[in-house]
Amino acid sequence: xxxxxxxxxxxxxxxxxxxxxxLAIALLCAPLxxxxxxxxxxxxxxxxxxxxxxxxxxxxLLGLAATQSFALIALFCVGSAWGIALASGRRALRAxxxxxxxxxxxxxxxxxLVALRSQLVPGGATPPGWEQILFGSILEVGKADAAxxxxxxxxxxxxxxxxxxxxxxxxxxxxxxxxxxxxxxxMRFLLLTLLALAVVTAMKLAGVVLATALLVLPGAxxxxxxxxxxxxxxxSLLAALLGVMGxxxxxxxxxLPPGAxxxxxxxxxxxxxxxxxxxxxxxxxEQPRTEKxx
Amino acid sequence: MTQAALEFDRVxxxxxxxxxxxxxVSLRVAxxxxxxxxxxxxxxxxxxxxxxxxxxxxxxxxxxxxxxxPHQARREGVVGYLAQRMEAALDFPLSARQVVExxxxxxxxxxxxxxxxxxxxxxxxxxxxxxxxxxxxxxxxLSGGQLQRVLIARAVACEPKILALDEPTVGxxxxxxxxxxxxxxxxxxxxxxxxxxxxxxxxxxxxxCDRVACLSRTLHFHDAPEGLTPQVLAxxxxxxxxxxxxxxxxxDAHHAHECPGGHTHDAPGxxxxxxxxxxxxx
Numbered sequence: 001x002x003x004x005x006x007x008x009x010x011x012x013x014x015x016x017x018x019x020x021x022x023l024a025i026a027l028l029c030a031p032l033x034x035x036x037x038x039x040x041x042x043x044x045x046x047x048x049x050x051x052x053x054x055x056x057x058x059x060x061l062l063g064l065a066a067t068q069s070f071a072l073i074a075l076f077c078v079g080s081a082w083g084i085a086l087a088s089g090r091r092a093l094r095a096x097x098x099x100x101x102x103x104x105x106x107x108x109x110x111x112x113l114v115a116l117r118s119q120l121v122p123g124g125a126t127p128p129g130w131e132q133i134l135f136g137s138i139l140e141v142g143k144a145d146a147a148x149x150x151x152x153x154x155x156x157x158x159x160x161x162x163x164x165x166x167x168x169x170x171x172x173x174x175x176x177x178x179x180x181x182x183x184x185x186x187m188r189f190l191l192l193t194l195l196a197l198a199v200v201t202a203m204k205l206a207g208v209v210l211a212t213a214l215l216v217l218p219g220a221x222x223x224x225x226x227x228x229x230x231x232x233x234x235x236s237l238l239a240a241l242l243g244v245m246g247x248x249x250x251x252x253x254x255x256l257p258p259g260a261x262x263x264x265x266x267x268x269x270x271x272x273x274x275x276x277x278x279x280x281x282x283x284x285x286e287q288p289r290t291e292k293x294x
Numbered sequence: 295m296t297q298a299a300l301e302f303d304r305v306x307x308x309x310x311x312x313x314x315x316x317x318x319v320s321l322r323v324a325x326x327x328x329x330x331x332x333x334x335x336x337x338x339x340x341x342x343x344x345x346x347x348x349x350x351x352x353x354x355x356x357x358x359x360x361x362x363x364p365h366q367a368r369r370e371g372v373v374g375y376l377a378q379r380m381e382a383a384l385d386f387p388l389s390a391r392q393v394v395e396x397x398x399x400x401x402x403x404x405x406x407x408x409x410x411x412x413x414x415x416x417x418x419x420x421x422x423x424x425x426x427x428x429x430x431x432x433x434x435x436l437s438g439g440q441l442q443r444v445l446i447a448r449a450v451a452c453e454p455k456i457l458a459l460d461e462p463t464v465g466x467x468x469x470x471x472x473x474x475x476x477x478x479x480x481x482x483x484x485x486x487x488x489x490x491x492x493x494x495x496x497x498x499x500x501x502x503c504d505r506v507a508c509l510s511r512t513l514h515f516h517d518a519p520e521g522l523t524p525q526v527l528a529x530x531x532x533x534x535x536x537x538x539x540x541x542x543x544x545x546d547a548h549h550a551h552e553c554p555g556g557h558t559h560d561a562p563g564x565x566x567x568x569x570x571x572x573x574x575x576x
Contacts, residue, residue, distance in 0.1 A: 038386055162404045168396045172386045176445070179347045179375035180452060181368045182400055223387065227432040232387045 024149035026240035033219030051080030057113030136207030136259035305355035330499030374449030475502035
């Protein structure tokens with residue numbers, strides 16, 4: 001098996017950081033994805049992740065390498081998350097309209113800045129590495145990236161634990177939460193900031209386009225299987241870990257892009273959860289009928 | 295005069311679009327009183343409630359909630375609230391009990407686990423509203439009436455002094471309204487809760503309220519329900535009819551201050567319940 005070869009052989013230092021980063025990303029995305037699904041914020045995740053195109057475009061224009069431009073991309077993503085929160089919070093515009101505007105605006109900005117670079121530096125090569133930000137690459141994940149992913153996972157889990165009570169109240173019943181003194185605006189900003197940072201963290205492994213899948217699929221899978229909070233969070237973590245690890249194994253074995261492999265594994269898990277959920281609800285509806293007949 | 299639970303002094307509010315919702319509304323709710331606010335759709339009832347909750351700031355006039363500004367009262371958790379539209383995420387993986395716990399512990403320091411007294415308060419609130427049998431059921435599997443009781447239990451577990459309910463009996467049949475009235479009476483008696491109930495349905499207001507305030511931008515009536523006459527109701531609801539026909543509606547603004555019982559009078563029942571409530575707390 002290539003996977004064992006890669007992870008235990010002489011090339012292990014090249015592959016291990018990717019695996020470690022994957023584990024951290026699973027840990028980071030699992031609780032967030034439950035909130036994303038329940039608060040119907042999947043489209044916001046798309047908007048925030050696509051804001052990275054703007055950051056990538058600016059990095060290209062400035063001639064920065066991918067490793068140097070991560071802070072810039074993070075700034076774009078967090079800035080977009082806050083912009084979306086501010087604009088949709090005023091209720092003058094619907095949230096999906098705001099997200100749609102940010103999404104296309106950031107992509108167009110990125111494309112314009114890349115085009116500007118090729119005009120300003122004729123024949124100049126595009127700075128290496130920016131494709132990896134768009135599509136992800138396990139080989140480009142270094143020790144520093146893995147360490148950063150673990151720091152981000154730790155910080156995100158700590159923030160969620162610290163604000164878990166007002167966050168839960170807000171997530172369940174936003175209108176009433178405000179009346180009960182919960183700072184609903186602050187909760188929205190917090191969750192969007194965590195989402196943006198999670199997207200940036202997951203981006204290097206899974207790419208811009210696919211990063212948000214990690215913020216949707218584990219939670220969606222878990223919520224098909226459980227209607228209880230703690231089991232749902234546990235299942236989300238399990239789905240995220242299985243998805244990331246299964247995706248990496250698939251990527252190693254078949255020599256395919258890791259981002260796409262991770263997402264396809266997550267999709268397979270989701271489909272499996274849907275089947276299990278449907279079978280369970282069928283057996284629940286069958287049971288009373290049988291009892292009635294008896 | 296004892297401190298009012300809620301006091302509006304010539305409060306006016308106009309929405310950003312220019313639509314005036316309240317004009318010089320003055321009313322006083324005594325501690326332990328159950329006030330029903332009756333009025334047509336668009337008559338300013340929910341606006342009044344939002345101002346009391348500190349969610350809207352009046353253009354003119356002053357509002358005091360137990361002597362505090364509404365914003366301060368909100369921070370202090372003085373008012374428990376049941377929203378008009380059920381906007382909670384019913385697919386949320388929480389049990390009925392967890393919903394009540396989340397409300398009760400919302401201001402608990404993150405490093406503290408809920409103290410025993412809080413857990414007992416949660417249990418008692420669930421018991422008080424009669425939700426014990428379905429307390430461990432996921433919220434998504436509760437009926438509308440059961441969910442409403444759970445949300446009232448949440449409000450009660452937050453230890454408010456005032457319980458504000460926005461159209462709680464919309465779509466509820468006469469029997470349901472009667473049972474809801476009984477629940478409010480129980481809460482009022484057991485906890486000495488001041489209750490502010492807003493409804494466009496006279497049956498919803500009459501069920502278990504000491505006094506009724508008729509609101510259609512201005513206050514038309516503020517007294518015991520027995521004083522409600524067909525003339526008063528016709529005057530209040532003519533606003534709605536007039537607006538529907540695009541006609542000019544004339545309402546005598548002074549009537550609010552001339553109404554029998556006047557806004558500065560406490561309901562006799564309220565004072566009685568206040569004493570009873572103190573005994574209950576003892």
